[in-house]
Amino acid sequence: TPEQGVLTMTTGRLSDGPSCEMDKLIVQIVGKKHSDQQHVLLLDSDGARIYPPKSEALDRELFSSTLKVWDHIEGTHLHLQIATLEGEPIRLPLLSDTKVTPRQADAQFNQIVPVLPFVALPGSKTVDDMGTPVLARAGYVYVFYQEKLWRELEIQVSETGNTYHDIDVARYRQRGGFLPGERKATGVALEDIWLPALWNNRSVQTLQLCFSEIQLSAARLEHLEKDAVSRNQRCNSPDLSGSKKRFTDLYKGKPDGTAMLDAFSGFDAQNPVAQALIAPIKATRLNLQYNVFPVSLAAPQRARQPGYERLLDHPARYLCDLSGQYPVESFRQAKAFLAEAARGITVQDVRHLELTAMADALLASLPIEADAEPVDAGVLWEAQAAVVDVLHKARQRQVCGVLMDDACYRLRHLRQRVDTCQQLFALCARHAVLHPHHASALLVQQLVVPRSIRGQENPLHAAMAKLHEPGRRAINQCTATVQRAVVWRHMLSAQDALVASLKQSATEQMLADHLSLEGFDYVAAMYELSRTLATLALLPSNVDPLAPGGDMVDAVTGVGLWDQAVSAGQKFLNHIANDDTSPLHLMLWPECDLQTACAPYVVPVTDDENKGDGRFRATELARFEAQPAPDPIAQVTLDAATLANLLAGDSLQNFFLINNGKATTAALVGIFENLQSASDGAANAVDKASQTLASAKGNVNSAPANVRSANDRLAQMQERLGANAHKINVNRQGRGVQQLRSMMPEHFGAAFLIRRNQVTPQHYVFGLEDLPGRESLPKTRYGQYLRADGTPFGDIAPPPPSSARLPKGDNLVLVIPRGHKTAQVVGDMNRTLKKAREAAGAVGDAEMGHIRAKSGLSEAIEGLDAEKNKAAYRVLGSTPFCLAVLMLEVWNVSSES
Template identity: 95%
Template sequence: MTNGRLSDGPSCEMDKLIVQIVGKDHSEQQQVLLLGSDGTRIYSPKSEVLERELFSSTLKVWDHIEGTHLHLQIATLEGEPIRLPLLSGTKVTPRQADAQFNQIVPVLPFVALPGSKTVDDMGTPVLARAGYVYVFYQEKLWRELEIHVSETGNTYHDIDVARYRQQSGFLAGERKATGQALEDIWLPALWNNRHVQTLQLCFSEIQLRAARLERLENDAVSRDQRCTSPDLSGSKMRFTDLYKGKPDGKAMLDAFSGFDAKNPVAQALIAPIKATRLNLQYNAFPVSLAAPQRARQPGYERLLDHPARYLCDLSGQFPVESFREAKAFLAQAGRGVAVQDVRHLELTAMADALLASLPIEADAEPVDAGVLWEAQAGVVDVLDKARQRQVCGVLLDDACYRLRHLRQRVGTCQQLFALCARHAVLHPHHASALLVQQLVVPRSIRGQENPLHAAMAKLHEPGRRAINQCTATVQRAVVWRHMRSAQDALVASLKQSATEQMLADHLSLEGFDYVAAMYELSRTLATLALLPSNVDPLAPGGDMVDAITGVGLWDQAVSLGQKFLNQTASNDTSPLHLMLWPECDLQTACAPYVVPVTDDENKGDGRFRATELARFETQPAPDPIAQVTLDATTLANLLAGESLQNFFLINNGKATTAALVGIFENLQSAADGAANAVAKASQTLASAKGNANSANANVRSANDRLAQMQERLGANADKINVNRQGRGVQQLRSMMPEHFGAAFLIRRNQVTPQHYVFGLEDLPGRESLPKTRYGEYLRPDGTPFGDIAPPHTSSTRLPKGDHLVLVIPRGHKTAQVIGDMNRTLKKVREAAGAVGDAELGHIRAKSGLSEAIEGLDAEKNKAAYRVLGSTPFCLAVLMLEVWNVSSEASAWEQTVREKGVTRTDLGIFGAGLDFAIALEALGKL
């Protein structure tokens, strides 16, 4: 139907200018103006509404006048309306039957919302959450809009960009939205029958700072990577070809959330759905294509493995159904039988249901685990009005949400492993079942046939089910798979250039916002270094096997996350590397840190800015309520709750110090862990190749298996690597120059009494360890062998070599603090060691630092004691000490190879024990 028809068609019109606005029922808050050459005169158009089934539009028609210009006018809450240039040099445009030569498309910003269980989930389109939309037009920032979310839908509020623009860029500080609430965003799609090629859009959780905007305007490569450039043009023919009769958003949701990668039929069926989903990525689409949905709730969504299934459930029954499914899964898994279909299982619901089934711990408060899973109120589709108006959607990237969501899903897996362990130990035969599962159930161990597995033939199904029951195998297997999938998806996202540019947005912030963004990124990357067995207390051998099906899960030699971390840390030219670490070479690392005279410039590329971080070394924790960004609010709350407490707080009370230490801990532990995994895998591969021609390989025994479990806490240690640990030292020194600026690397043979050597002095436990000799090697006549040296005292030092160690001047306050803390630990251990039978002494000798502290009840209420057992202390200090001890151990091994063991001082025992203690503490994280 045609309303207000102006003519019978092109043959009756002469010299007209026609602009088509897609959709109908548009408000007056956005208008297209035709201005005279001097910009003062406004020419009024005539309007015509074209209503069609799939593609309605409104035409604005003027008599063509030479020298006129088209502008977009946006109503504001205060002051004059915002006017934005659209087209200069208008031309006569003949009327077309479908799409006109000049076209403006009102759009709603959408984002894809995939689940976390498979990298094949491309996500269904949902409305963008609260944040900002940036529109670059003709290589300049054209529109900046703030998104407000309500139960009835999103509204978009313009910021007057021109008000904040200056000759050299943009004014620093916050930019306030003054535009009236809009239901959609008008964007140019066609001018003079040509596609608008210079329009680029992006979504951001945060308001971009002035330096970042200037970077995006001046750097076309960065802008192209950060933004999308969809084809916004629309027509009845185009929309019919692309979308009519094709899978819609609901079909995408069902297909992706229920996808089974192992099913070839499912792979064939999902191909056309993926094709349509890709069309959405590169083209505007009718809003009618999106699934009915409720308003965004990001905090709740991140608790879910399939957040889009919640958003697209208008009935409000999704939480109830998810909790019911989780309880049904636990009931079946509790019988020791594998559950075949867990594609829609929500792991947070599983965790809450499992927690509710466990006895309440003595020091824990009762928690209503099911409160999150109550039915929610039914709602009306937030897109209902937009569907009626036939406006369009455009799909933008929200990599920040993706990273947060996946990291939280990995965190849920960690929580579930602990809950599964608590559940398993309630079974009276748990210990023996775990031993059988580790030593008997596997068909092979370390690639060799397991001779004990033959005993499984005598065990009937009830017994096999009991093994699964007592070890929570079925539940843990689901968590293993999901943790791997979430980590793989996290790696896939981090590899995208759009994600790197999003991170540059956040790392171009200023002040505490920058500290918080760095801390959040460090936490995300640390997540990638974990393996399931690292956080599964019931997988000491690094694998698990279902006793009924024989299906096993095991750690990869090097996970995708570890490969990514190692590549990032090793490639000092990658954008992500430059955001995380400062430049460093051997000469720099081997000299005390020199504080820069001028502050690092914020160039808007997210590169590491040490001086900006160092400003907070002595700053108190900020007020969480005063923070604007989500990262800053989260970190401020962590600091306020002393979640990041470390031993520096005892001495100076500056809580923000803990955040800087946390950045170093997270990044360095992740980089070191990944490098060790890669090195170990390379050594294993070389060893396998070397033994390939061996005809008779020895079968590993059960004792080998037990030894492997005990040794999993430690990895092969290398000498200090300037390209990794040296860079880490530089990062720590530059962030905290008052505490660590005086630390530097030095050759071991150049160490003097004026140097305090991390890890090789004052480390607790060596003097208090048992020094029992259990026998001597004697000749037949009863005299000792003369070539066997007597036991060496643990205080014997290694020969001085040319390997690097980390030192700090002995009189420096940090050396004094660490020395005092280590001596305190030493006293704690000696007091605990007074309990005394040989068996307990042996346990304490093996368990090291943490076990000794736990044994001294009298010290538990002291602040120093509480910090000694904390994660920050174990990583921040022991990491530095481990480097030195590792370097000492490697130097000793090199001496053995060159001179033979009989010429090497066996004082390595002291350093080696330091290493074991440190590794044990790290292994408990």
């Protein structure tokens, strides 16, 4: 019939029509022109005999397929056979209960769907960007079928597209699990992956798919097979069944991948018309998430280049530009934006602005620093070669796509976008100070431009009425306000998207993949996650040198940006730090109570078992406490290669590691520093917001607005720049101590918390002995600042004089036996700093006295110049101070206040 399409016999001859067929077994393979590298076998009950099928091709406009037809024989079963490069072909079970299948006009009762793995690739500028489907990058595809790992395939990427290479899973199975170590792909290069969709006219419900950047460990695979909840969270279970009717209903005449890309990347959440227009596009995009789709729906695209993509805010716009002109256009647009912004004029449409291009263009416009090497900022933005659509052949063959999750890429991309924002804030500051009137303009912007300060009307703002637009533009020009506002908004959007991703159970399970690795790969995964979480603790004003008051206002438009009392990232961090049932909490911290923290660490007799759930394994981390840094070239995972390169350089080194050379110890210290500073900062923000709310409720009848003055504003700025720490939180710091001790038992295992009135001369108390004046330390104390004279702005008093350092209180402090090597190293370093400070004399103090009245940026720059002449600075410059030790000292100092 016409509905059956064109019938072409390739082997033998079938009966004259469907009504004449008797007792046939029919398997439909969606698409056409399939290779013989994977095919369906019908075997007898003992697998010794193979029954050959007859084939026919059904060629249709939207839904072509190939039918494999056998005479039905009781007791037979179906297998999928995949050709290999070595050894026997891989043979996988498909169906053990074959039945007679009457021929259907559209979808047959038994169906196999060849698929290409796709992932959604959203941009970083809005959480509403759901992403357009692009081919998955290099990595692995895992297929669970009937609650067991059925197929494991390695994705290899080339300029002409992706190929898929099977790993013989059965070869690596052992009783109750899998053999440890690498599993090598032996399957031939496949153009697609065949998956069962329908058996006996019922959808296959037990097939689950996931993509991974890394090859999952044996422990992780065993866990996913045994734990259905984890597997359901980690994997997608799309409806793979296809038919002409189904594809027509779901996709014909609906928005395609190109429409999704244009709509999501250009979406304006403030525009109600845009909200209405994007609704049907979101609906189609959600259909892709839960159903197989024809490859023809995806936008034409080039091969994946993840390293370059992460430099872009809209990586899919680059991938879906076959002409190769996207980099050129991005750089041109960035320079055009900077030209307008340099005039102090707000640019309305910056949805497609690429911030890395903006950073490179801005860098190219700045004078080259004396000790910097010249950099060709435009090299990344040259035209790339025009290419042919990597899906061209797949479109012709009418195979299908299936959408999978790539949360690992999402986290890495968003963190790199936040890193770019930090770089841009610094570049904007360098650009601003080139203006001769920068300091006065910044003062006006902070004290005069805002209509209100601290929720009260700002009386100084009345002066803005006398300032015409050229003067207002000049304020924007001298403070780089237009440029910074764009960066500020993007940083908040990227952080919001990061939080949204981390809240997903699929993301938690992906992190469990990485944290179930062994050896240095596990250390690297922990370090990478700690860096990502530290990114969430930042506020734009923390990294914008020109926003000491925590806000900024455009002098032309009057539109302002300000820090939230508690950001979404800080709320999230505080939640996972305090919820000891959270999966992320269990991955990041060991179990600990007050009793445990108040006694020296006991090294476990047996190693922590890798249960494949990503839980914190102290003994595995502690194996690397004194190991040399590994060779970066020998690393397999991206996290491991990145960390090995960091260790090979100097960025992670500090005085604590001098005797160890470039050891992996630095990574363990970094994990503690990142996680503890992030959780401390988040907790402090939450506590401060709670105190502010309580204070506001208790002071409804506050002083009238006209009493407030510029001094009030300066006080606010000083308060923000202050140490802003709080008294020691026993649970939080105790957990941190336990984490540090368990990762580094040789260095910190002997440390413990003790009541202050129980300290004896045999105890070395971190932070309360041998301390130099704090002015000889770096200005930044994990994101907070000291006054120019070395005293803190906030609520931590400086260390008490030596004569008063042994009060008899019952507060908890962190101690270590005085004879321990760590006590000796820390004490020696503190004494070295103290001597350097004393040798420098008081000259530096006098030189820096005038800095207090300067802007935040001027203070940072001039303060740094002055400090560079000090002996203490030279000591620090040659032997960087260990931030982890500084945290321990701050805890004790906080406890004393």
